[in-house]
Amino acid sequence: MSVCLEIKNLTKRFPGVLANDRVNLELRDGEIHAILGENGAGKSTLVKMIYGLYQPDSGSISLHGQELHFSSPRQAIQAGIGMVHQHFMLIPALTVAENIVLGSEPGNIHYRRKENEEVIRQLSKQYHLEIDPSAKVGDLTVGLQQRVEILKVFYRKAKVLILDEPTALLTPQEVEQLIQVMERLREQGIPIVFISHKLDEVKRVSDRVTVMRAGKTVATVETAKTTPQELANLMVGREVVLQVSKPPQTAGKPVLEVQDLVVAQGHAEKVRGVSFEVRQGEIFGLAGIDGNGQFELVDAITGLLPAKSGKVVFRGNDITKANVHKRTTAGISYIPQDRHADGLVLDFELTENFVLRDFARAPFAQFGQMHRQAIEAHAERLSESFDVRPHRIHAIARNLSGGNQQKVILAREVSREPELLIAAQPTRGLDVGAIQFIHDKLLELRANGKAVLLVSLELDEIMSLSDRIGVIHDGRLMAVLPGGQATREQLGLLMTGVKLEKEG
Amino acid sequence: MRRVLEGLLTPLVSIIIAIIIGMMVMLATGHNPLQAYAALFSGAFGSTYNLSNTIASAIPLILSGLGVAVGFKAGQFNIGAEGQYWIGSMAAVWVGYSVKGLPPVLHIALAIVLATVAAGLWAGIIPGLAKALFGAHVVITTMMMSYIAIFLNKYMVENGPMMEKGFTPQSPVIQNSAMIPKLIERTQLSWGLFIALAAVLVVYWLLFKTTLGFRLRAVGSNTRGAKYAGINVPLYMVLALFISGTLAGLAGAVQMLGVQQRLYDSFTSGYGFTAIVVALLANNNPFGIILSALFFAALATGGQSMQLVSGVPAQLTDVISGIIIFLLAAKKIMPVIRKKWRKHLDLATERGAQ
Ligand SMILES: Nc1ncnc2c1ncn2[C@@H]1O[C@H](COP(=O)(O)OP(=O)(O)OP(=O)(O)O)[C@@H](O)[C@H]1O
Ligand SMILES: [Mg+2]
Numbered sequence: 001m002s003v004c005l006e007i008k009n010l011t012k013r014f015p016g017v018l019a020n021d022r023v024n025l026e027l028r029d030g031e032i033h034a035i036l037g038e039n040g041a042g043k044s045t046l047v048k049m050i051y052g053l054y055q056p057d058s059g060s061i062s063l064h065g066q067e068l069h070f071s072s073p074r075q076a077i078q079a080g081i082g083m084v085h086q087h088f089m090l091i092p093a094l095t096v097a098e099n100i101v102l103g104s105e106p107g108n109i110h111y112r113r114k115e116n117e118e119v120i121r122q123l124s125k126q127y128h129l130e131i132d133p134s135a136k137v138g139d140l141t142v143g144l145q146q147r148v149e150i151l152k153v154f155y156r157k158a159k160v161l162i163l164d165e166p167t168a169l170l171t172p173q174e175v176e177q178l179i180q181v182m183e184r185l186r187e188q189g190i191p192i193v194f195i196s197h198k199l200d201e202v203k204r205v206s207d208r209v210t211v212m213r214a215g216k217t218v219a220t221v222e223t224a225k226t227t228p229q230e231l232a233n234l235m236v237g238r239e240v241v242l243q244v245s246k247p248p249q250t251a252g253k254p255v256l257e258v259q260d261l262v263v264a265q266g267h268a269e270k271v272r273g274v275s276f277e278v279r280q281g282e283i284f285g286l287a288g289i290d291g292n293g294q295f296e297l298v299d300a301i302t303g304l305l306p307a308k309s310g311k312v313v314f315r316g317n318d319i320t321k322a323n324v325h326k327r328t329t330a331g332i333s334y335i336p337q338d339r340h341a342d343g344l345v346l347d348f349e350l351t352e353n354f355v356l357r358d359f360a361r362a363p364f365a366q367f368g369q370m371h372r373q374a375i376e377a378h379a380e381r382l383s384e385s386f387d388v389r390p391h392r393i394h395a396i397a398r399n400l401s402g403g404n405q406q407k408v409i410l411a412r413e414v415s416r417e418p419e420l421l422i423a424a425q426p427t428r429g430l431d432v433g434a435i436q437f438i439h440d441k442l443l444e445l446r447a448n449g450k451a452v453l454l455v456s457l458e459l460d461e462i463m464s465l466s467d468r469i470g471v472i473h474d475g476r477l478m479a480v481l482p483g484g485q486a487t488r489e490q491l492g493l494l495m496t497g498v499k500l501e502k503e504g
Numbered sequence: 505m506r507r508v509l510e511g512l513l514t515p516l517v518s519i520i521i522a523i524i525i526g527m528m529v530m531l532a533t534g535h536n537p538l539q540a541y542a543a544l545f546s547g548a549f550g551s552t553y554n555l556s557n558t559i560a561s562a563i564p565l566i567l568s569g570l571g572v573a574v575g576f577k578a579g580q581f582n583i584g585a586e587g588q589y590w591i592g593s594m595a596a597v598w599v600g601y602s603v604k605g606l607p608p609v610l611h612i613a614l615a616i617v618l619a620t621v622a623a624g625l626w627a628g629i630i631p632g633l634a635k636a637l638f639g640a641h642v643v644i645t646t647m648m649m650s651y652i653a654i655f656l657n658k659y660m661v662e663n664g665p666m667m668e669k670g671f672t673p674q675s676p677v678i679q680n681s682a683m684i685p686k687l688i689e690r691t692q693l694s695w696g697l698f699i700a701l702a703a704v705l706v707v708y709w710l711l712f713k714t715t716l717g718f719r720l721r722a723v724g725s726n727t728r729g730a731k732y733a734g735i736n737v738p739l740y741m742v743l744a745l746f747i748s749g750t751l752a753g754l755a756g757a758v759q760m761l762g763v764q765q766r767l768y769d770s771f772t773s774g775y776g777f778t779a780i781v782v783a784l785l786a787n788n789n790p791f792g793i794i795l796s797a798l799f800f801a802a803l804a805t806g807g808q809s810m811q812l813v814s815g816v817p818a819q820l821t822d823v824i825s826g827i828i829i830f831l832l833a834a835k836k837i838m839p840v841i842r843k844k845w846r847k848h849l850d851l852a853t854e855r856g857a858q
Pocket of ligand 2: 043045402
C-alpha cells in the first residue's frame with residue numbers, strides 16, 4: 001500500500017510545554033490508523049497541526065509526497081483533509097442539510113433547499129451514513145450529530161478523515177454504528193486517523209497503531225500482532241494492571257434516599273417516580289442507555305434541576321428544596337458528565353477551578369476575602385497527588401488536554417472528602433492509567449465508609465465496580481440487582497425495557 | 505510579566521494602526537500629519553493647564569469605564585452607562601443645591617452616596633431584574649433606560665422641578681459645601697482624581713480578591729458552571745448591574761461636584777459611551793482603564809488644539825477612536841499578528857535559555 005500522509009519530525013511547543021517532540025507518523029492509503037496515548041501525550045495537538053489549526057514549529061507534513069504548509073483549516077480542507085472534533089461545531093437550530101453546506105454554500109445568494117437536501121441524501125447513500133437531511137440538528141442524538149459532522153467532511157470532498165476521540169461521547173450502541181461506518185469507509189479506500197483511549201475499540205477497528213508518550217511517538221505496531229496489555233504498557237512506559245480488585249464489604253446506614261422522584265425538563269418528564277438508596281461503604285451503579293433520565297436524576301439530587309415531586313433525603317435530612325450550595329456543603333460531591341459546561345470555568349486558572357465548590361469557605365476565604373496562599377497550596381497539593389499535567393497551577397483550564405481537565409474535576413470533588421460522591425461518566429476521555437487511578441479512588445472512598453453513586457453508560461465500568469446495580473429505562477428504575485450476580489445479558493435486557501421474570 | 509505584556513499588545517497594536525490610518529487620512533486631505541499630531545500632543549499634555557484638563561476629563565472616563573468593565577466581567581453588557589451617569593448627576597446636583605447647612609465633607613459624601621445608589625438601582629432594578637427573571641437582553645434594556653435618563657435630565661432642567669428661576673434651562677448652582685475642591689486652580693482638575701484612583705483599587709480588589717468578585721466572574725464566564733459552584737446566578741447578575749451602575753453614577757457625581765457644579769441641558773456627556781471603548785481597550789483590566797481613559801481624554805482635549813493649529817478637524821479624533829473600536833471588535837486579525845510576534849518571543853527565550 002502506498003503512503004498517503006507522512007509526518008516527519010513534527011515539533012510543537014506551547015509556553016512551558018513541549019506538546020509534540022519530533023513526531024513521526026505514516027498513514028497508508030485505505031488503512032485505519034489509531035493513535036493511542038495518555039492524557040496530554042499530544043494526540044490532539046498532532047492532528048490539529050495536520051488540520052491547520054496549529055502551525056508546527058518544525059518538521060514536515062506531506063500528502064502523497066507533496067509537502068504541505070497550512071495556515072488555516074480552510075487550506076487543509078482544500079487539500080482534502082477532513083477532521084471531526086471532539087466537541088461538535090453544529091448549529092442546533094438549522095437542519096442537517098443546512099449545517100452540512102454551511103460555509104461552502106453552493107450557488108449564490110439564493111439557497112435551494114430541495115436541491116441541497118437531495119445532494120445530501122445522495123451523499124449519505126454513497127458513504128452509508130443514513131440520515132434525514134431535513135431534520136433539525138438540535139433534535140438529533142449525539143451519535144447522529146457526529147454523523148452530520150462526518151458528512152460535512154465528505155461534502156467538502158475529503159480524502160483523509162481524522163477523528164479525535166470520536167467515541168468518547170457515544171453510547172455503546174452508537175460506538176458500534178460508528179465502527180461499522182469506519183469499516184465501510186475503509187472499504188472505499190479512505191484512510192482514517194482514529195484517536196481513542198479504549199483499547200478494545202482500537203484492537204477491533206484499526207490496522208496499525210501509533211503510540212504516543214509525553215509528546216513523542218514511541219512505536220507503530222500492526223494491530224493484529226499486538227495485545228491490549230502490550231499497548232497499555234507502551235503508552236504508560238511501565239506495566240499496567242487492567243483489572244479491578246474489590247474486597248468484599250458490608251454496607252452501612254443509608255446516606256442518600258430517593259423517594260418517588262419525578263423530574264421534568266420543559267414539558268417532558270425525564271424521571272418518572274424513581275426510588276432507591278445508597279448506603280455507607282457501597283458503590284451503587286446506575287446503568288442505562290443514554291437519554292433515559294439518568295443524568296436528569298443526578299442533576300435533581302445535586303440541586304441543578306428542581307424535583308417536580310418526590311423526596312431526596314441526605315443523611316436523614318430532607319434536601320428536596322435545598323439549593324446547590326447547601327447540598328454541597330452538607331457533603332455531596334458531584335462529577336458532572338459535561339465537564340465543559342458544568343464542571344469547570346474554562347477561563348479560570350486551575351487554582352480557581354480547584355476551589356470552585358468551596359471558594360467561599362475557610363481556609364480559602366474569610367469575611368468575603370479570598371486567601372491566595374491557602375488556595376495556591378491547595379492547588380499544588382491536588383495537582384501533585386492527582387498528577388494533573390502540566391503541573392502548573394496558574395494554567396488556564398481551557399489549555400489543558402481533555403483528560404487533564406477531567407482530573408481537575410475529580411481531584412476537587414474527591415478531595416472534599418464527601419459523604420456522598422456522585423460520579424457521572426467519571427472516566428470519560430481518560431487514558432487507561434488514569435481510569436485505573438479513578439477506580440482506585442472510588443474504591444478508596446468505599447473502603448472509608450463513604451457512599452458512591454456511579455452513573456455510567458459503560459457496562460464494564462458499572463459491573464466491575466458496583467456493589468448493587470440499578471437499571472434505568474425511560475425514567476423508571478427497572479430493577480436493582482446485586483453487583484456480583486448481574487450478568488451482562490440481564491442488564492442489557494433491562495436497559496432496553498424488558499422486564500425480567502421474577503425468580504422463585 | 506509576560507501575560508501583562510501580551511495583554512498590552514492588542515491595545516497597543518490597535519492604537520498604532522489607528523494612528524497610522526489617521527495619518528493617511530490627513531495626507532489624503534492635504535494636511536501635515538506630523539504637525540497635526542504634534543499639536544494634538546501638546547494640546548493634551550503640553551502645559552500644566554492642558555495636562556490638568558486632560559486628566560480631569562479622564563476622571564469620569566475612568567469611573568464609568570470601571571462600571572462597564574465590572575458588567576463585562578460578569579457577562580452583563582451594560583451599555584447604558586451614559587444614562588446611569590445622568591441619574592448620578594441629577595441626584596448629586598439635587599443634594600448639592602437643596603440640602604443646606606452640612607459641613608463640606610459630609611455634604612459631598614451624602615451627594616455621592618445618593619447618586620451612586622440611585623444610578624445603581626437604575627441599572628440594577630429594571631435591566632437587572634428583567635434579565636434575571638425573564639432573560640431580557642441587557643444590551644437593549646440598558647440602552648433604553650439610558651435614553652429615558654437622558655430625557656429625564658432634559659425635562660428636569662427645561663421647565664422641570666430642577667430648573668433654576670429664569671429662562672435658561674439649567675439647575676441652580678450647588679452649595680459651596682458640596683463642591684469638590686480643585687487640585688489645581690483655574691483648571692478642571694479636582695480632588696475627584698483621587699476618588700477615581702481609589703475606585704480603581706477597590707474594583708481591582710473586589711474583582712480579584714473577594715468571593716463576590718469570584719462569583720461575578722464565574723457568572724460572567726460560565727453560568728452553568730457558576731450554578732454548579734453553588735452560586736445564585738440571577739442574584740449576581742442583578743448585583744453586577746447594580747455595581748456597574750453605581751460606578752457610572754459616581755462618574756456623574758464627581759463630574760458635577762468637581763467640575764460642572766450644576767446641571768445643564770446637554771443631550772449627552774459622551775462619557776458613558778466612550779466608557780465602553782475605554783473598557784474594551786483596557787480589556788476590562790482596572791489598571792489598564794487608567795491608561796485607556798487618559799488616552800481617550802487626550803484625544804478629546806488635544807483634538808481641539810489640533811484643529812486650531814493645523815486645521816485638521818477635531819472630528820479626526822473620532823475617526824481614530826472609531827478605528828480602534830473596529831480593530832478591537834475585529835479581534836480575529838489580532839491572533840494572526842500575535843502569533844507572528846510570539847514566534848519571535850519564543851525564539852528569543854529559547855536562545856536565552858541555551
Ligand atoms: N492551546 C494550548 N496552550 C497551551 N498548552 C496547550 C494547548 N493545547 C495543548 N496544550 C498542552 O499540550 C499538551 C498536549 O495536549 P493535547 O491536547 O495534545 O493532549 P492529548 O494527547 O490530546 O490528551 P487527551 O487524551 O487528554 O485529550 C498538554 O500538556 C496540554 O496542556
Ligand atoms: Mg485530546
